[in-house]
Amino acid sequence: MVITVYGPGCARCYETERVVRNVLAELQHDADLQKVTDYQAMAAAGVMATPAVAVDGVIKLSGRIPKREEVRAWLA
Amino acid sequence: MFAVGLAAAAAWFLVYRSLAGLARWVTYGLAGLAPGTRLASALEFFVYEAPKVLMLLVVVVFGVGIVRSFFTPERTRLVLAGRRESAGNVLAALLGTVTPFCSCSAVPLFIGFVTAGVPLGVTFSFLVSAPMVNEVALVLLLGLLGWKVAALYFVTGLLIAIFAGWTIGRLRLERHVEPWVYQMRGAAATDDDARLTRDDRARAGTDAVRDIVGKVWPWVLAGIAVGAAIHGYVPEQFMAGIMGRGAWWSVPLAVAMGIPMYSNAAGIVPVVQALLGKGAALGTVLAFMMAVIALSLPEIIILRKVLRPPLIATFVGVVGTGILLVGYLFNAIL
Numbered sequence: 049m050v051i052t053v054y055g056p057g058c059a060r061c062y063e064t065e066r067v068v069r070n071v072l073a074e075l076q077h078d079a080d081l082q083k084v085t086d087y088q089a090m091a092a093a094g095v096m097a098t099p100a101v102a103v104d105g106v107i108k109l110s111g112r113i114p115k116r117e118e119v120r121a122w123l124a
Numbered sequence: 125m126f127a128v129g130l131a132a133a134a135a136w137f138l139v140y141r142s143l144a145g146l147a148r149w150v151t152y153g154l155a156g157l158a159p160g161t162r163l164a165s166a167l168e169f170f171v172y173e174a175p176k177v178l179m180l181l182v183v184v185v186f187g188v189g190i191v192r193s194f195f196t197p198e199r200t201r202l203v204l205a206g207r208r209e210s211a212g213n214v215l216a217a218l219l220g221t222v223t224p225f226c227s228c229s230a231v232p233l234f235i236g237f238v239t240a241g242v243p244l245g246v247t248f249s250f251l252v253s254a255p256m257v258n259e260v261a262l263v264l265l266l267g268l269l270g271w272k273v274a275a276l277y278f279v280t281g282l283l284i285a286i287f288a289g290w291t292i293g294r295l296r297l298e299r300h301v302e303p304w305v306y307q308m309r310g311a312a313a314t315d316d317d318a319r320l321t322r323d324d325r326a327r328a329g330t331d332a333v334r335d336i337v338g339k340v341w342p343w344v345l346a347g348i349a350v351g352a353a354i355h356g357y358v359p360e361q362f363m364a365g366i367m368g369r370g371a372w373w374s375v376p377l378a379v380a381m382g383i384p385m386y387s388n389a390a391g392i393v394p395v396v397q398a399l400l401g402k403g404a405a406l407g408t409v410l411a412f413m414m415a416v417i418a419l420s421l422p423e424i425i426i427l428r429k430v431l432r433p434p435l436i437a438t439f440v441g442v443v444g445t446g447i448l449l450v451g452y453l454f455n456a457i458l
């Protein structure tokens with residue numbers, strides 16, 4: 049499983065990455081966490097509002113920080 | 125859920141109504157200051173305005189958070205794609221006021237719009253209105269300067285966004301967009317907000333309060349503190365000579381000073397209010413405020429990733445001109 053966090057480096061983007069990382073650690077999940085800061089790559093993935101999170105290439109959320117429960121639900 | 129909401133609304137209203145009395149009590153009772161002194165005037169201003177503005181902010185941001193859960197950037201793009209100019213500019217400026225937007229996502233949003241067939245000028249109408257006409261600015265104007273000024277700001281902000289986008293569209297500047305943008309094919313984005321329940325939308329409201337009010341409250345307090353100091357210590361009519369109606373050069377100067385400055389509406393409106401009270405002209409201070417919020421150096425630097433310098437210069441020039449006209453117009457008619 050690959051989780052991608054899209055964000056050019058704003059505070060909300062770091063927060064998003066932190067939430068996902070914490071949930072992964074808590075569940076001891078072995079998903080691969082990637083961070084994409086390049087605008088071209090973001091646009092290619094169809095992201096229009098940051099932060100955004102994709103799981104295995106499917107965008108799950110954009111424009112806000114995910115809740116821990118949401119991240120848990122994606123991983124299940 | 126409903127009963128809790130009703131009780132909260134009643135409590136809010138009661139506290140809000142008693143703020144003026146509370147501020148008097150704190151200033152003259154608790155602090156024991158003599159009426160008419162500078163310190164008393166500054167303190168009463170702060171103790172009254174700070175909770176008032178924060179309380180208004182909570183209510184409006186909650187409401188706007190709910191409204192915004194109906195308008196995702198994806199849906200806005202769908203509405204604007206393939207629109208003709210003119211009508212498209214008007215629609216884009218209006219949607220810019222309700223679509224969630226943060227200047228850090230200006231670039232992905234820009235790419236998403238133009239690759240989906242939203243005309244360049246229509247995209248710019250959105251990009252001008254989204255940061256400039258927002259709920260935080262309107263609440264602060266409403267709370268500190270009254271509904272007339274707030275309405276004036278709302279309408280002229282929209283007009284500038286429409287005019288700027290339309291002009292950029294007419295100038296045919298597509299060649300000054302970085303070429304790789306048009307070579308991209310936007311992937312299909314998911315619409316994850318399609319099936320929200322009523323509870324989800326209420327949560328969107330409380331999330332917005334936590335997110336936005338949580339972020340701007342220090343700015344509000346700092347702005348009101350500066351405003352309070354100006355209110356208490358700067359002599360009446362002090363600003364009349366510098367930012368008054370008679371000084372023709374004050375509007376361009378205010379715009380030129382506002383562009384590189386970066387603050388948000390929460391920090392700038394209390395200062396604007398205090399300047400007005402000291403004889404500054406409304407058109408001049410509105411122009412200053414618009415320039416600070418709508419044109420900021422960080423956003424210009426971010427947009428450089430997708431726009432070439434001639435297009436950036438045109439964008440700043442056209443929006444700046446619009447703001448200038450608004451400033452002169454208000455100084456002339458009010």
